[in-house]
């Protein structure tokens with residue numbers, strides 16, 4: 001099997017991820033923050049190590065690293081925990097439904113209004129698009145760092161600076177860039193990310209990284225193991241936003257994934273770019289194959305394509321039968337497909353363990369499918 005669906009979740013993970021998870025499950029690890037006994041304290045130390053490693057990696061204070069279930073959970077926490085009735089929000093054409101559905105739900109209930117930022121023909125949003133779209137009621141700008149359909153990477157630093165000139169807080173969806181691109185210097189006020197893609201942790205992990213002055217209303221309230229004398233949700237972070245038992249086994253795995261991503265970040269970025277450029281070149285050379293997204297625009301290791309006269313679902317199924325795990329469809333980004341003018345695409349996305357041989361095998365398989373159709 002050749003796995004090229006790392007944009008959905010990365011695989012394989014560094015071997016130490018599974019080892020750490022098994023270690024937690026096979027030894028007495030108690031509920032973190034829920035007891036003074038040694039098994040609970042040991043779990044607490046694992047949680048702290050994961051939080052501190054992420055904090056260092058992202059350049060944030062440890063208490064401003066909030067653990068979530070996935071990137072969607074982190075985005076919901078940021079969007080629904082910050083917006084108020086009457087707010088206007090700026091969003092991008094390439095936003096995933098993890099961003100669009102919470103926003104569209106609020107819009108449908110008449111609570112907020114939305115504007116989509118203008119992108120150039122290459123899919124890049126110029127900072128001036130923010131100047132054009134800002135209104136007096138604008139209170140949040142939600143940016144997608146890289147498209148999960150084309151891999152096109154936005155200049156998040158320039159866009160954040162443009163939003164900040166209007167005093168607008170920025171929420172960055174770093175689903176396709178965390179663990180790969182440097183998120184430290186961007187200056188975003190909130191960064192939502194999955195732990196299970198580029199950070200190489202297991203599914204069931206996500207992170208919301210909050211800037212210094214950001215305050216959110218919690219969407220979930222309950223036990224935090226702290227301030228138990230009060231029936232009210234504590235004010236202090238991260239407890240305010242982390243109610244209920246934390247997902248310790250997956251956090252133990254995430255810690256190992258983050259350490260790996262941190263140690264190898266720029267090499268991973270270069271390698272994934274090399275592989276995806278090779279795939280783009282090979283696919284573009286096949287007759288009738290459309291590859292989406294500008295080759296010249298900065299991008300991450302994600303690419304979409306279509307075969308002539310074949311539905312993307314059929315193409316993905318035929319590739320699956322040949323042993324390739326790729327995703328066909330809308331990739332939860334309907335606005336991006338409206339922008340591209342497509343009904344769906346086949347998506348290939350690489351990870352640090354993908355190989356050149358796998359990329360060539362995929363291009364050969366696509367060529368084979370095209371040939372079979374001709375005969």
Ligand SMILES: Cc1ncc(COP(=O)(O)O)c(C=O)c1O
Pocket residue numbers: 007008070071072073096098099144146147148173175176193194195206
């Ligand atoms: C750009 C983008 N945002 C958000 C998400 C949601 O991430 P998760 O599956 O961790 O909820 C994805 C998932 O593919 C994504 O690509």
